[in-house]
Amino acid sequence: MKNVREIEEAKELLYSQIESSELLEKAVSLGIEAHKEQFRKSGEPYIIHPILVGAIVAKVSGDEIMVIAGILHDVVEDTDRGLDEIEALFGKDVAYLVDGLTKIESIREKELISSTSSAKLSKSAFSFRKMLTASISDLRILVIKLCDRVHNLSTLDALREEKQKRIAEESLLVYAPIAHRLGISFLKSLIEDFSFKYLFREEFLKISEYMDGAEEDLKSKLFRFKEMITKELLKNEFTEKDFEITYRIKHKYSIYRKMQRKGVNVDEVLDLLALRVIVKNPIDVYRVLGIIHLNFRPIPFRFKDYIASPKDNGYQTLHTTVFDKSAIFEVQIRTFEMDRTAEYGLAAHWKYKEPQANISTNWLSKLENQRDIEIGEYCDIVRQDLFTEEIVVYSPNYKKFTMPRGSVALDFAYAVHSEIGNRAIGVQINNKHVSLLTELNSNDVIFIATDKEEVPRCSWIDSVKTHHARKEMKHLCNSRKRDIDTQTGFNILKTVTGISREDFKKSNEFFQKISSSESNFRNAVSEYQRISGREFVLKSHSFKSLKVISHQNIIGTRFDYCCHPNLGDDIVGVLKGGKVYIHHKMCSQVGKEIDDDMKMLFVEWEKSKRYRYSLIISISNHRGALAEFLQYLVKLEIDLIRISTERDSVSSDYTLYFDLEIETKEKSLEKIRKELEPKVKIIQLSNSNDSYKR
Numbered sequence: 001m002k003n004v005r006e007i008e009e010a011k012e013l014l015y016s017q018i019e020s021s022e023l024l025e026k027a028v029s030l031g032i033e034a035h036k037e038q039f040r041k042s043g044e045p046y047i048i049h050p051i052l053v054g055a056i057v058a059k060v061s062g063d064e065i066m067v068i069a070g071i072l073h074d075v076v077e078d079t080d081r082g083l084d085e086i087e088a089l090f091g092k093d094v095a096y097l098v099d100g101l102t103k104i105e106s107i108r109e110k111e112l113i114s115s116t117s118s119a120k121l122s123k124s125a126f127s128f129r130k131m132l133t134a135s136i137s138d139l140r141i142l143v144i145k146l147c148d149r150v151h152n153l154s155t156l157d158a159l160r161e162e163k164q165k166r167i168a169e170e171s172l173l174v175y176a177p178i179a180h181r182l183g184i185s186f187l188k189s190l191i192e193d194f195s196f197k198y199l200f201r202e203e204f205l206k207i208s209e210y211m212d213g214a215e216e217d218l219k220s221k222l223f224r225f226k227e228m229i230t231k232e233l234l235k236n237e238f239t240e241k242d243f244e245i246t247y248r249i250k251h252k253y254s255i256y257r258k259m260q261r262k263g264v265n266v267d268e269v270l271d272l273l274a275l276r277v278i279v280k281n282p283i284d285v286y287r288v289l290g291i292i293h294l295n296f297r298p299i300p301f302r303f304k305d306y307i308a309s310p311k312d313n314g315y316q317t318l319h320t321t322v323f324d325k326s327a328i329f330e331v332q333i334r335t336f337e338m339d340r341t342a343e344y345g346l347a348a349h350w351k352y353k354e355p356q357a358n359i360s361t362n363w364l365s366k367l368e369n370q371r372d373i374e375i376g377e378y379c380d381i382v383r384q385d386l387f388t389e390e391i392v393v394y395s396p397n398y399k400k401f402t403m404p405r406g407s408v409a410l411d412f413a414y415a416v417h418s419e420i421g422n423r424a425i426g427v428q429i430n431n432k433h434v435s436l437l438t439e440l441n442s443n444d445v446i447f448i449a450t451d452k453e454e455v456p457r458c459s460w461i462d463s464v465k466t467h468h469a470r471k472e473m474k475h476l477c478n479s480r481k482r483d484i485d486t487q488t489g490f491n492i493l494k495t496v497t498g499i500s501r502e503d504f505k506k507s508n509e510f511f512q513k514i515s516s517s518e519s520n521f522r523n524a525v526s527e528y529q530r531i532s533g534r535e536f537v538l539k540s541h542s543f544k545s546l547k548v549i550s551h552q553n554i555i556g557t558r559f560d561y562c563c564h565p566n567l568g569d570d571i572v573g574v575l576k577g578g579k580v581y582i583h584h585k586m587c588s589q590v591g592k593e594i595d596d597d598m599k600m601l602f603v604e605w606e607k608s609k610r611y612r613y614s615l616i617i618s619i620s621n622h623r624g625a626l627a628e629f630l631q632y633l634v635k636l637e638i639d640l641i642r643i644s645t646e647r648d649s650v651s652s653d654y655t656l657y658f659d660l661e662i663e664t665k666e667k668s669l670e671k672i673r674k675e676l677e678p679k680v681k682i683i684q685l686s687n688s689n690d691s692y693k694r
Contacts, residue, residue: 001052004249007032007499011052017058018067027054027068027090034079040064041445042158050074060184060344063140063352069097070144076102100141124264137218142178145158146187149175153194169199183345183359190623192253200256207252210266215249221274221327222247228324231278231333232295242284244336248276263618263657263683267349271321271330278339282307285333289318294329296322304442307334309392312361312402314341360402374596391442403440407465408456410436413448415470421469422476423450437463456480458586459569477586481570482512484585484594488572489514491600492521495575496536496551497528501596504528514602515572518549521602542606548580549602555579557603563587566641568612573603611667612641612688615660617680626658632679638672639663662687 004010018024031047038046050071057063068090076098083102083563086096149171172195179188197204200597211218226245233243250272258269277288282284285307292298302321310316317334340348346359379468389405393412401415409429412422413436426449427436437460440446448598458477461470489511493499513520525536541548543557547568555578563584565571570585583590619625633640642661666672673685 001055001151002050003556004052007045007047007051008044010048010055014051014058014067017055018064019061021064023090024064024068027071029079030089031071034075034081038078039157039620040158046074046078049155053144053148053167056150056187057144060147060186060351061140061347061348065091065093066097066140066350068094069101069140070147072098073101073148074105077105097138097141099145100138101144104141104145117500139182139346139438142182143184146175146179146182146184146191150187150190151190156194164198168195168637170505171195172199175317179345182347183191183315183341184309184343184347185315185345186343189251189254189383193251196253196256204252207255207266208312211249211252213285217271218249220277222329223328225273225275229275229292232291233277236287236291238284242280243288244278245272245275246278250274250330260683263616263681271328273327274330274332276332276334276339278334278336280335282335283320285335288333289320292320292322292333296320296324296329299328307338309400309443311390311392313345315345317342338565355611388523391440391444393440393442393444394647396447397444398445404465407435407440408437408463409440411464411466411469412440412446414464414472416471418468420448420450421472422454423452424448425451425455436460439551456586459584460585478547480591481585484572484591485512485515487511487594487596488585488600490596491594491598492602493528494563494596495599495601496525496538497532497534499528501536504531508651514637518602518604521549521586525566546582546605546607547604550580552577553578554601557582560589561586562589567639568605568641569601571605573601575599575601575656610639610665612663613672614684614686614688615662615668615676615682616657616684617660617676617682618657619680629679633662636675637664638666657683 004013014028028051030211035045035050037045040049042044044469052359053073054067054071058067061067070404072086072090074095076083076086083095083099086098107424152167153171156167159167164502166482171191174593175190176191176195177189179185191506197469229245234240255266255269255272258264259266259584262269278286279285299321302319304319307316307318316338317332319330321328321330334342337354340352340354343559344351349355367555390402391405391407393403395401395416401412404412409427410424411426411491413424424436427434427438428447428449429438429444432443454476456477457473459482461473461477464470464473486508490501492514493504493511510524514524515521524537525538529535536551538549538551539553540678541550541554543554546557548554548557557573557580559565559582563586565582565584571582572585572587573580574590576583576599580603582603617629619629630640639662640660641663664672666675669685669687673682676682676685
């Protein structure tokens with residue numbers, strides 16, 4: 001396709017994918033006539049593009065109506081031919097599809113722009129909803145649009161670099177996930193690799209250089225392994241007609257993503273080589289798995305059964321990873337019908353005239369129905385429901401739940417029911433007691449223990465993955481915070497002035513404002529002075545990063561160990577014996593004890609010009625490595641705000657991964673990177689306030 005430069009070559013490719021017909025030839029002729037004065041940036045006749053779009057549609061769907069719509073998709077938008085003429089010549093169905101494609105293109109051109117700021121990202125999210133709304137009534141429109149995007153990506157070289165990146169970014173963030181959700185891996189892989197080339201040129205070139213150098217060796221290993229599998233199958237009562245074996249080197253964007261997840265170089269990616277065994281019926285799939293595991297050593301925890309638990313996009317395959325001497329192979333095993341669904345997804349039943357696979361499109365209607373919500377919230381829903389890989393987990397009675405990869409047990413509790421999430425106090429995963437923040441894996445069986453009372457977990461909101469869990473947790477916390485703020489505001493005023501509620505009858509909102517604003521607190525004291533005729537002198541005390549407002553001398557502050565508030569968290573101050581004890585606002589200990597008699601003072605974090613960054617690193621696994629790194633942070637005057645860790649069970653060198661949040665006076669990301677790189681391997685460094693990352 002990329003080498004086609006002449007109209008006749010484009011037609012030849014089209015008819016290699018679908019049988020010629022009078023109606024199809026009429027569509028090609030109309031397209032040539034309508035676009036005859038138009039040329040692409042590369043200089044070729046414009047009509048080559050829609051003909052090749054038709055060829056891709058034919059490859060994916062084999063449906064003549066869709067192919068004709070693909071050939072004519074730009075006619076109404078870019079020429080003087082109208083929709084009425086299309087309908088008269090080709091029928092209502094073709095006209096309907098062309099109209100839908102025209103609407104999508106109009107929305108995209110006007111509004112779906114590169115995400116270089118939070119405003120633009122948000123705007124793109126809402127424009128994306130309009131695109132889905134325009135096509136939700138007929139998914140054929142989305143499939144044709146994906147084919148259109150594939151050909152546009154294949155010809156990006158003719159455009160300026162800025163436009164290349166914009167189109168590639170849009171493709172990776174919007175079109176590839178749609179292809180994945182529709183189950184069309186054929187298009188998803190093409191979109192990802194084309195986009196990868198333009199968005200991450202340096203990484204693309206490094207991977208390409210390595211793959212080119214290693215290609216012959218990798219192909220040789222794949223061929224030898226294929227021959228060994230074939231031999232074993234034939235020894236175990238399979239005939240050559242019973243199965244088909246294909247093999248490939250993983251596509252480049254897939255390799256890049258694995259490098260990012262694992263924090264490794266391309267030569268450290270274990271399963272570059274993939275082999276697929278396709279058989280006639282499901283029972284043979286499991287027979288093949290047994291033969292492979294008996295003859296090659298499987299890697300523990302790398303087996304996945306997507307046949308017993310299909311993905312929502314209809315994908316069904318057994319995955320296993322095995323050793324063979326010096327090489328590691330990912331092996332996929334499925335039936336011919338499963339293979340067609342995996343490659344063509346929703347379009348497989350058009351192409352092969354088979355019953356439609358069980359492909360869920362709930363995500364589409366869910367996104368379309370989100371009308372009266374804030375921009376940020378809609379972005380979260382889009383990211384969760386479209387851009388995230390899924391896992392399948394089960395309740396104790398084996399009800400199936402599809403969750404985004406990275407979900408924790410508390411996400412599952414909220415997926416079962418909001419009240420289960422709010423009252424969750426413990427969890428068992430596969431009969432083992434673990435934390436509610438334990439990350440879930442496919443096929444986990446999860447039991448949630450609950451209490452009678454709701455449990456606000458405000459400091460955990462960023463630890464859950466799903467939008468629904470975050471939304472419900474925020475709602476519960478906001479309600480609890482309002483109660484705490486009301487009581488805290490009253491207590492602060494009472495500690496300084498000695499008032500009672502009868503002396504100073506004000507609304508809850510009045511007291512809530514006192515606890516969160518120094519000016520509101522001072523104004524409230526001034527107002528009470530006028531009412532009572534008494535005078536109160538307020539003093540401001542500074543203790544490292546804390547500021548305390550009091551009517552008496554304060555000898556110091558202390559952080560209680562019951563709640564561990566971090567810099568920037570919502571805090572309250574409890575006065576005891578001249579010292580102020582600092583708690584997180586949502587501390588359960590304070591919540592149990594707080595009443596009208598608790599002495600409290602106004603506290604807040606000192607404002608300073610410091611910058612927060614998210615950092616993912618890997619540290620060599622030797623004794624004292626973490627301690628050395630933390631001491632190095634102190635030397636650089638970098639504060640550690642948060643840290644979590646994970647161990648890679650496969651790699652033997654860089655095996656400890658740390659996700660940190662740090663704070664420093666240094667604004668330059670590049671300077672921070674240069675200071676840290678001699679000590680650790682940096683996988684990711686980004687500004688914590690970066691809206692694109694959020």
